[in-house]
Amino acid sequence: MEQYVNMTIDGAIVRAKKGMSVLDTAMEYGVCIPHLCHVQTLSDVGACRLCIVEHVRNGRSxxxxxCTLNxxxxxxxxxNTEKVRKLRRNIAELLVAEAPNSRAIQDVAVRCGVREVRYxxxxxxxxxxxRCVRVxxxxxQAKAIGFIGRGKNRHVDFPFxxxxxxxxxCNTCIDLCPMTITPCAGPMKTGEEYLCSQCEGQLMTTEQVPDACVWCDLGRGFQCARQAQAV
Ligand code: SF4
Ligand code: SF4
Ligand code: FES
Incomplete structure (x- = not known):
């Protein structure tokens, strides 16, 4: 028989299945916590750090x-506290700086309130x-690709x-990669560290309705509960 626990997310009491992560539970209740490396059917490794939250225990947070917190x-x-939003914005900004032409990453960054990139x-x-290595x-059960190298040289490749x-x-690795969603028409050159107009346009919605989800266009691959509802 399924076992449940009672907890609160942003003050709302929720009944969560034991063994589930806080991220999956939040999404099940329609609380959209930005995330990138998480895939519901795979293990979580906490790689992107976008899904950070404050966990309050004994008066300390x-x-x-x-995704890695059960x-x-x-x-x-x-x-969605000020502290979380600030840290998350910075993480999203760093991700855009790493891969400025990824539509998926620009969309997540917009949701996190990024307007320009300082890096x-x-x-x-x-x-x-x-995501690719885990799938x-x-x-x-193929383990045909893996992480190779360390530090700046770390990348994904086949053995040798x-x-x-x-x-x-099967191409699932490609389908799940945030870099393969139709590339953003965003900036390519150093000195043009701003979001492209497509993603920036969505900021109007977030500005008019604070905390509103802009239903970013990431599709099912990112398993956003609101996306699924919208389909
Ligand atoms: S196509 Fe990608 S996911 Fe599929 S087995 Fe090969 S490396 Fe793995
Ligand atoms: S290749 Fe794509 S899915 Fe794989 S680790 Fe890099 S960004 Fe993630
Ligand atoms: S979704 Fe990437 S760290 Fe949780």
Whole structure:
């Protein structure tokens, strides 16, 4: 029999399934916590840190990633405080700087309130979210790709750079990658560190209705509960 715990998210009492993460629970209740590396059917590794929340315990609050935090009885979580919004905005800004041409990342950044990017662009084609590596290993048990190298050289590749026979050519790794959603028409060059007009246009909605979800266009791959409702 399913077991449940009672907890609060942003002051609202929710009944959450034991063993579920705070992020999945929040999404189930329509609380949209921005996230990038999380995929509902895969394990969570807390790579992007976008889903941070305040976990209040014994009168003290701790910032933690909600995808790696499991629900507990009596738990108190705040997903949208000034402190969280500020930190999340900075994380989103850094992600845009890493991959300024990713439509998915620009959209998430807009939701986090980013308007311009104060960091130099690195124009990378991977933000190391690990969605591809996890789907390959966990869903297909193929382990045909993995992280290679350390620090600045860390990237995703096949072993020895060659596609192995055991790659199932399923393309799920590509489908789940935030870099493969139709690229943003955003800035490409250093010195143009602003969001493109497409994403910026959505800011009107967020400005007019504070805390409103702009129903970013990330599709089912990102499993936003509101997206699913909108379909
Ligand atoms: S295409 Fe190959 S590398 Fe990509 S998820 Fe499928 S098995 Fe893994
Ligand atoms: S290739 Fe794409 S899915 Fe894989 S880690 Fe990089 S950004 Fe994430
Ligand atoms: S979604 Fe939780 S750290 Fe990326």
């Amino acid at each position: 701790q910032i933690t990633t909600s 629900v507990q009885e009596g738990m108190k979580v705040l997903s 130099p662009f690195r124009n990378k084609n991977c933000v190391l979210c690990g 390959c290993g966990e869903t297909w 750079g060659e596609k192995p026979d055991f790659c199932k050519s």
